[in-house]
Amino acid sequence: MTLPILYHCADARSLRCLWAAEEAGLEIDLRVLPFPPRAFAPDYRPVNPLMTVPGWVEDGRLMTESAAICERIAEGTALEVRRDEPDYWDCRNWLHRSDATLTFPLAIMLRYTRVEAPERRLAQAVDDYKAFFGGRAKSIEAALADGRDWLVAGRFTIADIAIGYAAFLATTLGADDVLGEATKAWLVRCITREAFVRARARQKAG
Incomplete structure (x- = not known):
């Protein structure tokens, strides 16, 4: 049996997929690449012409969107919110929000604090997109305001992984001060899970 292959960079959004696995x-063949792959992993281009991570190869098919890969991994497990569950559409909405609304501004911050050469870094862009993220992160706080432990379905699901990664990334960029208190407590519950700890250890092992 051929294992699914996950192309991954340490702590990049592909961490969602590794954490979910x-x-x-789910057994996977983990391939850890230097960041950014477009600069440091030219051999990756035939696999994924976008030169982005994640790259998920399974049965000859390439997937490149972290939330979609998480959906595939969750299928048939307790991480999945099934169509017959009341929170099905809420879960789907969180999955799309995780990248399009929450990770996007953080990616801009990452670019202009770490990826660009020092002379091209833009403090104004970093400040603006941190505020952008903070405004949108209020949706997490609102969802947790009633004292619930997890975002949907009364249990830890793929929504917590997808959104949890965005909140975790904010902590690595110094943007966690814009997160609400309920969000910070939920994030601690997420990142102290054994699977998250294993995923981060595994990416370091290569």
């Missing part, structure tokens, strides 16, 4: 107990 660890939670689901």
Whole structure:
């Protein structure tokens, strides 16, 4: 049996997929690349012409969107919110929000604090997109305001992984001060899970 292959960079959004695989107990062939692959991993281009991570190869098919890969991994596991569950559409909405609304401004911050050469870094862009993220992160706080432990379905699901990664990334960029108190407590619950700890250790091992 050929294992699914995950092309990954440490702590990049492909961490969502590695974390999900660890939670689901899914065996994968992990390939850790230097960041950014477009500059440091030219051999990756035939696999993924976009030169982005994640790259998920399974049965000859390439997937490149972290939330979509998480959906595939969650299928048939307790991470999945099934169509017959009341929170199905809420979960789907969180999955799309995770990248399009929450990770996007953080990616701009990452670019202009770490990726660009020092002379091209833009403090104004960093400040603006941190505020952008903070405004949109209020949706997490609102969802947790009633004291719930997890975002949907009364249990830890793929929504917590997808959104949890965005909140975790904010902490690595010094943007966690814009997160609400309920969000910070939820994030601690997320990142102290054994599967998250294993995923981060595994990416370092290569």
